Amino acid sequence: MSGSLRPGPLPATPADLLRARDRDHLLRTELTRVREAAVAWRNGLGALLAALIGFSLIKGRADIGQLSQGWAVGVGVALLAALIAGAVGALLLIRAAHGRPRIASADTVLPGRAADHMEALAAATMLRRGITLTLLCTAFLVAAVATTWYGPARHRPALRITTPAGTVCGSVVRVDRGTLVLRTADGEIATDLTTASAVQAVETCGG
Incomplete structure (x- = not known):
């Protein structure tokens, strides 16, 4: 199907040209802005976890064997969940900040502006998921530590x-x-x- 472009019923006004320029600027810079936001979130969440763990703000009993068996298992599950959530969240944040390590086939490469837009959408999705999982990691850590402090102690013989x-x-x-x-x-x-x-x-x- 073919056709021809025709001018609209009214000429473009300065306001129309300004909106078109702003839209073009947003499209050209959206991937950069998403990448910068991902780097900022990655650094901020990493610093938060480092502060909580490194400065002993999150610290429980040294020996979870002092807890009753069921609660000790719960602590182990919470720590495993924190490890998985933290690892996946970190990978997603890195993916959002730096892209996917792959080379696209020449047959599937999109035009530059369209490719940047699709990558910006994917990076924004990865960023949101990474933030959620990193916060879940923190919540699991806090839950595990709280359990070590307030869980019932193992009965001594x-x-x-x-x-x-x-x-x-x-x-x-x-x-x-x-x-x-x-x-x-x-x-x-x-x-x-x-x-x-x-x-x-x-x-x-x-x-």
């Missing part, structure tokens, strides 16, 4: 000791010259082991 004075059950605090000090629900209680008729290891003192 307890001893149930039977003496003529009665039965005492609690976790071991210390042993000193035949006297065993247990931490019980009523506080620390010292028990003379020489008078004990039975010593039994139990998981908990309940029941």
Whole structure:
């Protein structure tokens, strides 16, 4: 199908020419602007994570083995999710800032302005996804650290000791010259082991 271009019913006004010039300028610079925004977001989010981790603003217990088993597994899952989200988010931000490392086929190359526009759209999409995943990484890190601090601690093995004075059950605090000090629900209680008729290891003192 062929045709010819014809002038419109009215001549272009200075305002029309100004709008056309502005639109052309936006199209010519949109890829550069998206790239610059991606670099700024990448640097800013990287600095945020470095500050949170490097300056110990995010720091939990050194040993998650102190947590009960289910909560310790939850911390591990949160840390794994943070690692995956952070890695993918970083790759997307790098993709948005610097493009895809590939050489296009000569048969599929678009005209310069159209190619830049398509790349700008793709870079903007990668930028939004990268920001979202990086913030998710931070959220997972905070959740993992909060769990290490506020999750329930693993129950220590307890001893149930039977003496003529009665039965005492609690976790071991210390042993000193035949006297065993247990931490019980009523506080620390010292028990003379020489008078004990039975010593039994139990998981908990309940029941």
